[in-house]
Amino acid sequence: xxxxxxxxxxxxxxxxxxxxxxxxxxxxxxxxxxxxxxxxxxxxxxxxxxxxxxxxxxxxxxxxxxxxxxxxxxxxxxxxxxxxxxxxxxxxxxxxxxxxxxxxxxxxxxxxxxxxxxxxxxxxxxxxxxxxxxxxxxxxxxxxxxxxxxxxxxxxxxxxxxxxxxxxxxxxxxxxxxxxxxxxxxxxxxxxxxxxxxxxxxxxxxxxxxxxxxxxxxxxxxxxxxxxxxxxxxxxxxxxxxxxxxxxxxxxxxxxx
Ligand code: HEM
Numbered sequence: 279x280x281x282x283x284x285x286x287x288x289x290x291x292x293x294x295x296x297x298x299x300x301x302x303x304x305x306x307x308x309x310x311x312x313x314x315x316x317x318x319x320x321x322x323x324x325x326x327x328x329x330x331x332x333x334x335x336x337x338x339x340x341x342x343x344x345x346x347x348x349x350x351x352x353x354x355x356x357x358x359x360x361x362x363x364x365x366x367x368x369x370x371x372x373x374x375x376x377x378x379x380x381x382x383x384x385x386x387x388x389x390x391x392x393x394x395x396x397x398x399x400x401x402x403x404x405x406x407x408x409x410x411x412x413x414x415x416x417x418x419x420x421x422x423x424x425x426x427x428x429x430x431x432x433x434x435x436x437x438x439x440x441x442x443x444x445x446x447x448x449x450x451x452x453x454x455x456x457x458x459x460x461x462x463x464x465x466x467x468x469x470x471x472x473x474x475x476x477x478x479x480x481x482x483x484x485x486x487x488x489x490x491x492x493x494x495x496x497x498x499x500x501x502x503x504x505x506x507x508x509x510x511x512x513x514x515x516x517x518x519x520x521x522x523x524x525x526x527x528x529x530x531x532x533x534x535x
Contacts, residue, residue, distance in 0.1 A: 323459020398478030466531030
């Protein structure tokens with residue numbers, strides 16, 4: 279037990295934990311992005327509101343959410359501990375590729391990029407996550423005619439149900455839900471919040487361009503057969519595609535809705 283404790287309190291153990299929590303956070307990003315793509319559906323937010331309810335009320339996902347919050351905190355704390363320890367010992371930053379010619383700027387600035395991201399996550403969770411659970415999110419009713427497939431929607435002044443109901447009445451599917459779509463659309467009418475999100479996604483991009491492949495290096499996955507593939511996924515998937523797709527969301531609401 280104390281051997282295990284020693285491993286995880288050593289510098290290598292901390293790097294291992296950072297790599298594992300970092301890759302878990304990358305997996306979350308993929309799931310979060312796929313879910314949030316519902317925002318682009320021209321259905322008045324029905325699919326997105328269904329998805330938000332499912333994500334916040336389905337027990338296995340709720341359990342994973344607690345793992346997610348813990349991972350964010352552990353990842354940030356260990357980064358801070360490693361940076362302070364490195365500074366004390368020698369001026370070399372965290373990361374297996376630190377100082378390499380491939381990504382010198384990103385590897386030298388992981389701490390700053392991570393800090394910007396942490397601020398982003400705190401602001402972001404207070405915008406949506408806090409609002410959804412404890413804030414003043416409006417309520418909406420969708421009525422879908424099951425014969426024609428046509429849906430109409432009405433904002434509800436007050437709710438006589440808890441968070442969400444769905445039932446069928448005379449061939450009409452009725453869904454009443456918290457309208458997180460409306461909250462999101464409203465939030466992204468504010469230019470400085472949109473700018474903050476785009477800046478946050480730039481930080482995410484640079485953080486992951488280095489961080490994704492660095493995590494695999496720390497875990498010892500440095501076989502020359504796989505390194506080019508890992509780097510390609512890190513740069514084009516996590517460094518470009520995912521941040522661009524996330525940044526498209528606030529920009530879409532600001533310019534197109
Ligand atoms: C820019 C586009 C984004 C939009 C529109 C968006 C939207 C949302 C919404 C509506 C929620 C609350 C509902 C839910 O819990 O599923 C949420 C939660 C969350 N978001 Fe985002 N998000 C975006 C990007 C990001 C990014 C880039 C990160 C991480 C770097 C992130 C991290 C989180 C976290 C940690 C939660 C709490 C999840 C949970 O409770 O399980 N989001 N987001």
